[in-house]
Amino acid sequence: MLTDRQRRAVRKRRLLKVKRHQLQRGTSDYVCVACGNDFLSPAQHIKREAAGGLVSTMHAGVCDVCHEWKTVTHIRHFNYLQKREEGQ
Secondary structure (H helix, E strand, C coil): CCCHHHHHHHHHHHHHHHHHHHHHHCCCCEEEHHHHHHHCCHHHHHHHHHHCCCCCCCEEEECCCCCCEEEEEEHHHHHHHCCCCCCC
C-alpha cells in the first residue's frame, strides 16, 4: 500500500512525463473546453446542452490552442479543431 507522499510522487512523475512528451512533439492533440467550444457548430452546442454537458475523458495537459496547462480532452471532441457550418 502506498503512502500519501508516495502517491503524490507517482502522480507528479506521470504529469511531468506527459508534459515532457507533449513538449518534445511540439503538439499534444489536446484542447481545453474553453478553446474547443469555438470549433463546434450551433447544432452541436444544442446537442451537448441536451446531453448535460461534455461527455469525454479529461486529464491535465497542455492545450494546443492557448498553450496553457489545463484540464484537456482530445481534439476529436471538437471536430479536430476544424470550423463546422450549421448544416454539418
